[in-house]
Amino acid sequence: MLSDPFSHLPTTACRTIDMQKGDVLFRQNQTTSGLYRVVFGSVTLQRSGLGGDTLTLHRAVSGGLFAEASVFSATYHCDAICTEAGSVIKIEKADVVATMQSNLAFSEGFTRLLAVQVQQYRAHIELLAIPSAKERILAAVHAGYFDATVTELATRINLSHEACYRALRGLCDDGRMIRVGRGKYTLS
Amino acid sequence: MLSDPFSHLPTTACRTIDMQKGDVLFRQNQTTSGLYRVVFGSVTLQRSGLGGDTLTLHRAVSGGLFAEASVFSATYHCDAICTEAGSVIKIEKADVVATMQSNLAFSEGFTRLLAVQVQQYRAHIELLAIPSAKERILAAVHAGYFDATVTELATRINLSHEACYRALRGLCDDGRMIRVGRGKYTLS
DNA sequence: GATCTTTTATGATCTGGATCACATGCTTTC
DNA sequence: GAAAGCATGTGATCCAGATCATAAAAGATC
Numbered sequence: 001m002l003s004d005p006f007s008h009l010p011t012t013a014c015r016t017i018d019m020q021k022g023d024v025l026f027r028q029n030q031t032t033s034g035l036y037r038v039v040f041g042s043v044t045l046q047r048s049g050l051g052g053d054t055l056t057l058h059r060a061v062s063g064g065l066f067a068e069a070s071v072f073s074a075t076y077h078c079d080a081i082c083t084e085a086g087s088v089i090k091i092e093k094a095d096v097v098a099t100m101q102s103n104l105a106f107s108e109g110f111t112r113l114l115a116v117q118v119q120q121y122r123a124h125i126e127l128l129a130i131p132s133a134k135e136r137i138l139a140a141v142h143a144g145y146f147d148a149t150v151t152e153l154a155t156r157i158n159l160s161h162e163a164c165y166r167a168l169r170g171l172c173d174d175g176r177m178i179r180v181g182r183g184k185y186t187l188s
Numbered sequence: 189m190l191s192d193p194f195s196h197l198p199t200t201a202c203r204t205i206d207m208q209k210g211d212v213l214f215r216q217n218q219t220t221s222g223l224y225r226v227v228f229g230s231v232t233l234q235r236s237g238l239g240g241d242t243l244t245l246h247r248a249v250s251g252g253l254f255a256e257a258s259v260f261s262a263t264y265h266c267d268a269i270c271t272e273a274g275s276v277i278k279i280e281k282a283d284v285v286a287t288m289q290s291n292l293a294f295s296e297g298f299t300r301l302l303a304v305q306v307q308q309y310r311a312h313i314e315l316l317a318i319p320s321a322k323e324r325i326l327a328a329v330h331a332g333y334f335d336a337t338v339t340e341l342a343t344r345i346n347l348s349h350e351a352c353y354r355a356l357r358g359l360c361d362d363g364r365m366i367r368v369g370r371g372k373y374t375l376s
Numbered sequence: 377g378a379t380c381t382t383t384t385a386t387g388a389t390c391t392g393g394a395t396c397a398c399a400t401g402c403t404t405t406c
Numbered sequence: 407g408a409a410a411g412c413a414t415g416t417g418a419t420c421c422a423g424a425t426c427a428t429a430a431a432a433g434a435t436c
Contacts, residue, residue, distance in 0.1 A: 047314055055317045057310055069310075072303035077310060100296055107295045108288055114302035115260035121309035122245055122257075122265060126235055128316050129243045129346050131394080133423070151383065158317050163423050165385055182431075183384060319424080321393070339413060351393050353415055370401080371414060 005109020006037070006091060013095030018087045019043075025080040025088065032070040034093045038062055041086015042148070047078045056155045059083070061147065068113055071096050083148070133159055133167040138176065141187060150183055193297020194225070194279060201283030206275045207231075213268040213276065220258040222281045226250055229274015230336070235266045244343045247271070247336065256301055259284050271336070321347055321355040326364065329375060338371055 006014075019025065019041060026033075028047060036043070038060045045058040045066055057078050060066040070076055071093055100107045127143065130136040136157055140146060146153050154164035168185055171177040178188045194202075207213065207229060214221075216235060224231070226248045233246040233254055245266055248254040258264055259281055288295045315331065318324040324345055328334060334341050342352035356373055359365040366376045 055314055057313060069303040069306040072300050073307065077307060100299065101292055104289055104292070104295065107292065107299065111288065111295065111299040111302060112260050114299060114306055115257040117306050118257040118302055118309065119261065119265060121306065121313065124313060125245060125309065125316070126243055128313070131422090149383065150385095160424055161384085162386085162425080166423085169385085319392090337413060338415095348394055349413085350395080350416085354393090357415090 005106050005113065008103050008106035008109075009091065009095055009099050013092045013099070015090045015092075016087055017090055019082040020085050021082055023082040025082065026067070026076045027079050028077060029075050032067070032073055032076055032093055034090050035065060035067045035070055035096065036060075036080070037089045037091065038064045038066070039087045039089060041082060041088075042084040043080055043088065044083050044152075045078045045080050054155065056152065059148065059152070059156070062086075065113065068110075068117065071110075083152075128158055133163050134170050134174075134176075137164065137167050138171065138187075141177070141185075146185070193294050193301065196291050196294035196297075197279065197283055197287050201280050201287070203278045203280075204275055205278055207270040208273050209270055211270040213270065214255070214264045215267050216265060217263050220255070220261055220264055220281055221278075223253060223255045223258055223279050223284065224248075224268070225277045225279065226252045226254070227275045227277060229270060229276075230272040231268055231276065232271050232340075233266045233268055242343065244340065247340070247344070249335065250274075253301065256298075256305065271340075316346055321351050322358055322362075322364075325352065325355050326359065326375075329365070329373075334373070 016039065017025075025036065025043065040062045042059060042061045043066060044056050045060070046054045046056050048054045058066060066080060067076065096110070100110060123143065127136065127139050130139055136159070137146075137153070140153060140157050145156060150164055150168065151161045154161040157164075159167070168177065168179075172179050172185070176188060177185050179185050204227065205213075213224065213231065228250050230247060230249045231254060232244050233248070234242045234244050236242045246254060254268060255264065284298070288298060311331065315324065315327050318327055324347070325334075325341070328341060328345050333344060338352055338356065339349045342349040345352075347355070356365065356367075360367050360373070363376060365373050367373055
């Protein structure tokens with residue numbers, strides 16, 4: 001049921017790539033060559049607006065996939081940048097396309113992956129519609145978004161980092177969260 | 189390439205349903221039974237928060253699909269409500285699953301559909317990150333979101349309808365948009 | 377270990393959008 | 407055609423979060 005669909009790919013389809021913090025795996029508008037799985041470390045998918053402001057679309061950690069939709073797109077739609085050193089497995093687009101056409105189990109597994117993504121994005125859009133900063137943060141923490149820095153969380157949920165720190169403190173004052181250390185908070 | 193993957197389904201998989209404005213096609217948390225295509229009229233997918241506020245996740249018009257991801261989910265994640273009378277074709281989940289396992293062309297077409305959705309949602313999240321109401325509306329108009337009422341647009345892009353009207357007027361004052369009638373605006 | 381960068385954190389100020397209030401016109405319905 | 411309901415506006419007020427400024431601590435770099 002939840003077995004890894006990528007086990008159906010030929011071994012030549014995958015290539016391990018080591019990465020250092022700040023490394024760019026691909027950039028917006030580049031021709032797509034494949035999708036990726038994080039082995040360890042972390043990668044953020046981001047787009048830079050016309051100003052210098054960056055928007056985090058997704059953050060992939062160990063075991064996570066990213067750029068799945070690139071298989072059906074000519075160019076990447078965002079930048080992929082390493083935020084914690086580690087390694088990723090690159091899966092060649094051509095192999096994915098070929099295997100999809102020859103292997104039903106792979107095809108179904110890959111489709112399921114995309115369906116899950118669709119639901120995650122819908123949930124994210126719903127989260128972004130929460131007007132209050134405190135409630136939005138609480139929802140984000142419940143959804144497991146707060147797995148890195150406060151600053152990173154802030155960019156993901158459309159808040160300034162100042163507002164994010166303040167709201168976190170407010171939640172602690174309310175007794176709804178607990179500060180367990182510098183930059184570390186948990187649900188109470 | 190862009191041919192309709194659903195042409196591969198058995199004829200018994202589809203059923204036409206007429207709908208009146210306000211009709212509920214399904215509700216959040218109901219067991220999923222299939223996905224839908226709009227023949228004519230329109231349907232909005234929305235979630236109601238704990239308060240009375242509703243959030244529009246998607247709006248499907250003629251030719252549009254909705255609830256695709258339901259094929260991989262046990263329950264619907266939002267309400268589907270008719271906003272303009274018309275008809276929809278309901279496609280049975282069981283038939284989709286069966287056809288996916290027996291027909292590669294269908295499977296690939298369906299997967300591509302989901303991939304497109306993923307990219308659309310990503311673009312939407314990016315749009316929601318635009319801080320200024322005027323710029324956000326402009327981006328939404330460019331993306332073709334403004335196909336119904338101003339009120340509907342407002343809920344889709346996380347603005348109050350008042351702010352939306354005011355920003356539209358501001359854009360007209362700037363000469364970046366033109367008011368062509370009551371509730372009708374176009375890019376200049 | 378000195379320097380640089382990033383994250384954490386808080387305070388002060390300002391503003392854009394939410395909210396409240398209200399009027400009008402267009403549809404729909406009975 | 408009267409009444410109800412909804413979309414379209416606009417004006418007044420208020421406040422939450424953006425922005426600017428500053429500082430300390432941690433981590434990276436040399």
